[in-house]
Amino acid sequence: MFVLLIIAGLGVVTLLVILFAPHIRRYAAGGVCKSTARLDGKTVLITGANTGIGKETALDLAIRGARVIMACRDVEKGEEAAASIRATYSEAKVEVRELDLADTCSIRAFAQKFLREVNHLHILINNAGVMMCPYTKTIDGFEMHIGVNHLGHFLLTYLLIGLLKRSAPARIVVVSSLAHNFGWIRFHDLHSQGSYNSGLAYCQSKLANVLFARELARRLKGTNVTVNSVHPGTVNSDLTRHSTLMMILFTVFSVFLKTPQEGAQTSIYCAVAEELHSVSGKHFSDCAPAFVAPQGRSEGTACKLWDVSCELLGIDWN
Numbered sequence: 001m002f003v004l005l006i007i008a009g010l011g012v013v014t015l016l017v018i019l020f021a022p023h024i025r026r027y028a029a030g031g032v033c034k035s036t037a038r039l040d041g042k043t044v045l046i047t048g049a050n051t052g053i054g055k056e057t058a059l060d061l062a063i064r065g066a067r068v069i070m071a072c073r074d075v076e077k078g079e080e081a082a083a084s085i086r087a088t089y090s091e092a093k094v095e096v097r098e099l100d101l102a103d104t105c106s107i108r109a110f111a112q113k114f115l116r117e118v119n120h121l122h123i124l125i126n127n128a129g130v131m132m133c134p135y136t137k138t139i140d141g142f143e144m145h146i147g148v149n150h151l152g153h154f155l156l157t158y159l160l161i162g163l164l165k166r167s168a169p170a171r172i173v174v175v176s177s178l179a180h181n182f183g184w185i186r187f188h189d190l191h192s193q194g195s196y197n198s199g200l201a202y203c204q205s206k207l208a209n210v211l212f213a214r215e216l217a218r219r220l221k222g223t224n225v226t227v228n229s230v231h232p233g234t235v236n237s238d239l240t241r242h243s244t245l246m247m248i249l250f251t252v253f254s255v256f257l258k259t260p261q262e263g264a265q266t267s268i269y270c271a272v273a274e275e276l277h278s279v280s281g282k283h284f285s286d287c288a289p290a291f292v293a294p295q296g297r298s299e300g301t302a303c304k305l306w307d308v309s310c311e312l313l314g315i316d317w318n
């Protein structure tokens with residue numbers, strides 16, 4: 001009897017989901033960037049642009065007329081993505097360059113070539129990310145989440161900040177997550193050598209993204225280079241590739257999740273919206289200002305993280 005009731009309940013829920021699917025989809029899609037701003041003559045750099053949110057961001061900004069440089073660790077995958085963008089929009093000015101954020105030599109080589117060959121950079125989107133991977137270290141010995149999601153982008157931004165300032169007005173968008181709410185910066189064990197939890201390591205790195213954006217905004221005051229962080233929403237992308245459970249959940253509940261195109265809206269909004277021209281150091285979700293957890297608002301933590309990041313990367317960024 002009990003089993004029959006459960007089966008009947010599940011049946012009713014499934015039927016309701018099917019019936020209301022269009023409404024659920026519309027609600028799940030979240031905010032849309034309504035700006036029609038053109039980017040002709042502007043240069044954009046997007047990390048992790050071969051798939052998911054990064055690829056959709058690249059497509060949108062290319063349609064607005066920008067020259068879009070897609071920084072990808074796998075050039076072959078990057079070229080496939082660029083080809084599919086060109087297939088959608090034949091005039092897209094997209095190009096692929098190799099960048100592995102898990103290797104500081106690759107980041108330095110990328111930046112060196114970039115500075116030699118590209119004269120302007122108006123929009124930098126720090127989008128690439130890994131989530132819940134098994135314990136791994138980057139080439140330089142950093143735990144993978146903090147290494148790629150935070151330190152890799154920190155170094156990249158440091159190397160390109162001069163160009164961004166010279167190209168001002170310029171914008172930096174840091175793709176963080178709601179997951180920053182559940183993170184702490186574990187200064188005593190930043191690389192999780194004592195204990196490792198893949199979920200918490202991801203949350204720590206996403207909190208680091210929020211703190212980096214706020215601290216960088218403070219330091220960039222008066223330069224006409226702004227920086228904001230973003231939560232894209234819960235997006236059905238390859239991000240779940242390291243967690244079978246998340247992959248199953250995201251597939252089963254896909255109707256409730258954003259598509260990568262919907263997930264790209266807030267990044268696009270922060271990159272182009274006219275009303276944000278002088279807004280800096282803020283966090284956005286669904287193309288609107290969003291809540292930042294108390295640990296993401298701590299100036300002391302942001303400052304300490306900045307110093308620790310410089311020390312780990314062997315750079316002097318004041």
Ligand SMILES: NC(=O)C1=CN([C@@H]2O[C@H](COP(=O)(O)OP(=O)(O)OC[C@H]3O[C@@H](n4cnc5c(N)ncnc54)[C@H](OP(=O)(O)O)[C@@H]3O)[C@@H](O)[C@H]2O)C=CC1
Binds near residue numbers: 047048074178238
């Ligand atoms: N999907 C979601 O629900 C949410 C996503 N986010 C954030 O959005 C951003 C984009 O994620 P999403 O599009 O969903 O995920 P995807 O997994 O689809 O895309 C991640 C991108 O990052 C790239 N990447 C991973 N490691 C490296 C590296 N070492 N060097 C260079 N590039 C790398 C991937 O390249 P490759 O394909 O070669 O692995 C891929 O292009 C991430 O920062 C993520 O944390 C935040 C909240 C929710």
Ligand SMILES: CC1=C(/C=C/C(C)=C/C=C/C(C)=C/C=O)C(C)(C)CCC1
Binds near residue numbers: 176253
């Ligand atoms: C609990 C739960 C879900 C929600 C998952 C969420 C909310 C995931 C958020 C992931 C983020 C924010 C990742 C990147 O930063 C699903 C899948 C709807 C299925 C039903 C159970």
